[in-house]
Amino acid sequence: MAPPRAYWKGSLKLSLVSCPVALYPASTSVEKTRFHMINTETGNRLKQQMVDEGTGEVVEKDQKGRGYEVRKGKYVEIEKDELEAVQIESTHTIEIDSFVPAEEIDKRYLNNPYYIAPEGKAGIDAFAVIRDAMKDKDRVALARIVLSNREHVIAIEPLGKGLLATTLRYPYELREPDDYFDGIKSPKISKDMVELAGHILDTKAAHFDPSKFKDDYETALKALVKRKAAGKSIKVAEPEEKSDNVVSLMDALKQSLEGKKSGKSAPRRAPAARGRGRSAKKAHRSSARARKAS
Incomplete structure (x- = not known):
C-alpha cells in the first residue's frame, strides 16, 4: 500500500x-456516495461552463479573473501578482x-x-x-x-x-448565540419533570464510541444505487401520516421511562425515498439510452 x-x-x-x-x-x-449531473435524455454526463452574467456568453479560461464586489454590480479586479504580494x-x-x-x-x-x-x-x-x-x-x-x-x-x-x-x-x-436564544421563553418546569427526564438520561448512559455510529442514509443510498444498477424496480414509500394525538409532557416522560425499563423501543426505519414515480418519462429516458447504445 x-x-x-x-x-x-x-x-x-x-x-x-x-x-x-x-x-x-x-x-x-471518499466513501460517501456521490452523484454526477447527467442529461436525463441521453445519459451523458454534463459539463459546467462559466457564463458572463450580462452577455450570456461562455467565458474562456484566459478571460477569468478575481473581483471583489464594492457595490451592487460593481467589482474591483484583483490581479494574481497583487494577491501574491x-x-x-x-x-x-x-x-x-x-x-x-x-x-x-x-x-x-x-x-x-x-x-x-x-x-x-x-x-x-x-x-x-x-x-x-x-x-x-x-x-x-x-x-x-x-x-x-x-x-x-x-x-x-x-x-x-x-x-x-x-x-x-x-x-x-461565528454567529452570536443571543441572536437565536434571546427569544426562548423560560417556562416554569416542575421538579418532577426534570427528575423524570434525568432518569431517562440514566437509561441511555453510555461511553463515546464512534464505531457504533451508523449512517442509515448512506446505507440506503448504496442499496438504492445497487438495485438501480441491477435493473431492479424501486418502490417509493408513501409519506407517513402524522398522529394528531396530543400527549402531555408529563405523560410523554412517564411513557418514555416505562418503555426503557421494559426494554421496548421504537424500531428504526431506513430513510424513505422521496418523490413520485414518473414512469412515462423514465421509459423515454431508457429508450434514449438504448438508442445510444445501439
Whole structure:
C-alpha cells in the first residue's frame, strides 16, 4: 500500500527548536456516495461552463479573473501578482505561539482536523520532545499555519505517536448565540419533570464510541444505487401520516421511562425515498439510452 500523500510539508517550530513535519487530512469523504449531473435524455454526463452574467456568453479560461464586489454590480479586479504580494511569510512553518488548557477551547471554533507526523528521520527527536512535553503539561498548542494562501490558527495536541492539529475559526466567522436564544421563553418546569427526564438520561448512559455510529442514509443510498444498477424496480414509500394525538409532557416522560425499563423501543426505519414515480418519462429516458447504445 502506497504511503498517504502529504497535504502540506514544512517545519514545526517552538522557540529555537524546530523539526520537519508533514500534514495529512484526518478526515475523508471518499466513501460517501456521490452523484454526477447527467442529461436525463441521453445519459451523458454534463459539463459546467462559466457564463458572463450580462452577455450570456461562455467565458474562456484566459478571460477569468478575481473581483471583489464594492457595490451592487460593481467589482474591483484583483490581479494574481497583487494577491501574491500580501501572502504571509510563514508559508512553510507552523509557529507555536502559546499553550492553553484544552478545556478552555470553545468547541464552536473547531474546524478541520489534520494529522502531523515527522517528515523523515531528521528532527524526530525534537518532534518527540515537543509532543511529550505537551503530554506532561496536559496543554494544547496554539500555532499559525498557511493553507491555500490563508493563515489559520490551529490547535495542536498529542495523539498516539503523532500530533492532532485542528484549524480554528476566527471570531468573525461565528454567529452570536443571543441572536437565536434571546427569544426562548423560560417556562416554569416542575421538579418532577426534570427528575423524570434525568432518569431517562440514566437509561441511555453510555461511553463515546464512534464505531457504533451508523449512517442509515448512506446505507440506503448504496442499496438504492445497487438495485438501480441491477435493473431492479424501486418502490417509493408513501409519506407517513402524522398522529394528531396530543400527549402531555408529563405523560410523554412517564411513557418514555416505562418503555426503557421494559426494554421496548421504537424500531428504526431506513430513510424513505422521496418523490413520485414518473414512469412515462423514465421509459423515454431508457429508450434514449438504448438508442445510444445501439
